[in-house]
Amino acid sequence: MRGPFKIKKVLNNNVVIAFTEQNEEVVLTGKGIGFNQKHGEKLDETKVDKFFVLANETEQEQYKLLLTDVPEDFIGVMNDAISLIEDKLGADLDEHIHVSLTDHLSFAIKRLRQGLDVKYPFLVETQTMYPKEYTVAESVIQLLKNKLNMELPDGEIGFVALHIHSAITNRSLSTLNRYSALINLLVSVIEESLSLRISRTGIDYLRLVRHLRHAIDRSEQDLPVEAHERLEKVLKEEYPLCYNLAWKLIKIMQRELATTFPEAEAVYLTMHLQRLSPK
Numbered sequence: 001m002r003g004p005f006k007i008k009k010v011l012n013n014n015v016v017i018a019f020t021e022q023n024e025e026v027v028l029t030g031k032g033i034g035f036n037q038k039h040g041e042k043l044d045e046t047k048v049d050k051f052f053v054l055a056n057e058t059e060q061e062q063y064k065l066l067l068t069d070v071p072e073d074f075i076g077v078m079n080d081a082i083s084l085i086e087d088k089l090g091a092d093l094d095e096h097i098h099v100s101l102t103d104h105l106s107f108a109i110k111r112l113r114q115g116l117d118v119k120y121p122f123l124v125e126t127q128t129m130y131p132k133e134y135t136v137a138e139s140v141i142q143l144l145k146n147k148l149n150m151e152l153p154d155g156e157i158g159f160v161a162l163h164i165h166s167a168i169t170n171r172s173l174s175t176l177n178r179y180s181a182l183i184n185l186l187v188s189v190i191e192e193s194l195s196l197r198i199s200r201t202g203i204d205y206l207r208l209v210r211h212l213r214h215a216i217d218r219s220e221q222d223l224p225v226e227a228h229e230r231l232e233k234v235l236k237e238e239y240p241l242c243y244n245l246a247w248k249l250i251k252i253m254q255r256e257l258a259t260t261f262p263e264a265e266a267v268y269l270t271m272h273l274q275r276l277s278p279k
Contacts, residue, residue, distance in 0.1 A: 005043040010034040011067050014076055017060075018043055026051045027063065027098070029079050050079050052095050062099050070106045077147045078102045081140045085164055088136045097167035104163065105144065108156055120155035122180035124200045127158070128209040129183070130165045137161040182256050183212050186249050193245050194277055208272050215265050216253065225264040232263075235270045242273035 005018040005028060016034045017027055030049040037043065067075065078101065086093060111118065120126075127134045137160035141152050162176050187208070191198055198205050218225060236243045246269040250261045 004045060005048070007037055007039055007041050007043055009039065010037050011064060012072050012075070014072050015067060016043070024053065025060075026053050029075065031076065050083065052098060059096055059099055062103075066099060066103055066106075070102065074106055074109075074148075075102070077144065078105065080147070081105075081143055084139060084143060085136055085167075088139065089132070089164070089168070091168055093164075093167040094170050097163060100166070100173070101160065101163045104159060105156070108152075108159070109144075109148070109150070112150070112152070117153055118155070119153075120158040122177070122184055123155060123158040125180045125183050125209060126161050128206055129180070129213045130161050133161040133164040133168070134158075136164055178256075179213070179216060182216070182253065183209055185256075186212055186252060189249060189252065190245065190273065190276065193248070194241075194273070196276065198276060204276055208276065211268065211272050212249075215261065215269070216257065218265075219253070219257065219259045219261050225262045225268075228264065228267050232267045235267060235274070239270060239274045239277070242277055243270045245273055246270040 005020060005026070007016055007018050008025065009017045011017060011034065013032055013035045015027065015029050016037065017025060019025060028043065028048050028051045030047045033043070033047045033049075078098075082093070082097060082101070085097075108118070134157065137157045140160050141157050144150075145152055162173055162180075165171070166173050166176060187198060187205075190208075198208070217223075243266065246266040249269060250266060253259075254261060
C-alpha cells in the first residue's frame with residue numbers, strides 16, 4: 001500500500017481515484033470507500049481493499065466510462081476475480097485487465113440475461129495452448145457463478161483465459177485470437193492432407209498444438225532453431241508426405257503472420273506429423 005491517499009475523484013461508493021504522497025494517481029477500491037467523500041480529503045486506508053495504477057490516460061477514461069455502465073457490486077466481484085488470478089499465478093498482470101476483463105464479462109452477462117450466447121470457437125485450442133491460464137479461468141468462472149448465482153457457458157472460460165494470457169504477456173487479444181485461428185486452420189489442413197481425424201483430447205494433439213504454438217513464438221521473437229541436416233535428409237527421403245506437408249504448413253504460417261521460419265522448423269514439424277500419420 002502506498003498511502004496515505006488524497007481523493008481526486010469519487011467514481012462511485014466503492015471506487016475512487018486518488019493521489020499518493022508521491023503524487024502518483026491510483027485507483028482505489030473497497031466497500032463504501034467513496035461514500036460521503038469529497039475532492040481533496042484524505043482517505044481512511046483501512047477501507048482500501050485494493051489499488052492499482054492506470055497510468056495510461058486513455059485507459060483511465062475507459063475505466064471511468066465503464067463504471068457508469070456496470071453495477072457497483074459487479075466491480076467488487078471483478079476485483080475479487082482479478083485478485084484470484086494474481087494469487088493463483090503469482091504474476092504481475094498488465095493493469096489493462098481491469099478494463100478489458102470487466103468490460104468483457106459485464107457485456108457477456110448482459111447478453112446471457114437477454115437469452116443470447118456468443119460461442120467461443122477455439123476453446124480446445126486455447127485450453128491446449130494456455131493450460132495454466134485456462135485452469136485459472138475455470139476458477140474465475142466458478143467464482144462468478146457463486147457470487148452472481150447464475151450459470152456461465154464453458155466458452156467464457158476460453159475468453160477469460162485469453163484475457164489472462166494477454167495480461168501476462170502484454171499481447172493483444174486480437175493477436176492471441178489470430179494465433180488460435182491459425183492453429184485451428186493448420187490442424188484442419190493436417191487432417192485433410194493425411195486423411196485422418198485427430199482426437200482433441202489425445203496426447204498427440206496436445207504435443208502438436210504446443211509445438212505449433214512454440215514455433216509461432218520462436219518466429220515472432222526471431223529465435224534461432226538448431227539445424228539437423230542429416231536428420232532432415234533422412235526425413236525427406238523416408239517420409240516425403242509429412243516433410244512436404246510440414247513445408248506447406250510453414251508457408252501458411254509465413255503468409256498469415258507475415259514473418260519467416262527457419263528451415264530447421266520443418267524437421268521438427270515433420271517428426272510430429274509422422275507420429276500422427278496412419279501407419
